[in-house]
Amino acid sequence: MRTFTAIAGSAIFLIAAPGVVAGLIPWLLSDRWGLPWSAMPGFVLAGWVLILAAAAVLLHAFGRFALEGLGTPAPIAPTEKLVIGGIYRHVRNPMYVAVLSIILGQALLFSSWTLVAYAAVGAVAMGAFVRLYEEPTLSRRYGEEYETYRRNVPGWVPRLTPWRGSRP
Numbered sequence: 001m002r003t004f005t006a007i008a009g010s011a012i013f014l015i016a017a018p019g020v021v022a023g024l025i026p027w028l029l030s031d032r033w034g035l036p037w038s039a040m041p042g043f044v045l046a047g048w049v050l051i052l053a054a055a056a057v058l059l060h061a062f063g064r065f066a067l068e069g070l071g072t073p074a075p076i077a078p079t080e081k082l083v084i085g086g087i088y089r090h091v092r093n094p095m096y097v098a099v100l101s102i103i104l105g106q107a108l109l110f111s112s113w114t115l116v117a118y119a120a121v122g123a124v125a126m127g128a129f130v131r132l133y134e135e136p137t138l139s140r141r142y143g144e145e146y147e148t149y150r151r152n153v154p155g156w157v158p159r160l161t162p163w164r165g166s167r168p
Helices: 003-016 018-029 043-067 094-110 113-142 144-152
Strands: none
Touching: 003 018, 003 043, 018 094, 018 113, 043 094, 094 113, 113 144
């Protein structure tokens, strides 16, 4: 896939998937962000920090797919190469971690248990999707390269020291 096509496809998928899951649905669940901000000390600041940091991670991860992998995160337009650089050296699923963090950041902003519950349901759904679809698909597509990567990089909780491995 050409770089421009990969960037355009990734941008469209960014709006269609994380934009809906971490943006539109929480917007609707929070009465179009009309809920009052949290009265708990530090929750609003912590929520904004979490949202902004997670948004940066999400954009970085999408960029890696387009520029390093020459593809998109969308299953219909996968990458040509396994993406293992940048944030992917620390965690295999940074997009899911970022999306859940954005939702939880909004839960902090509004002290919303509804958004916490939504994030929990989302975490279960994302975990199932990873186990039942993504891991088998990546194993078939990239073989031993993915298995080596999978052994060396945690799935959900970032490792403090990066994997220093190279492509097998």
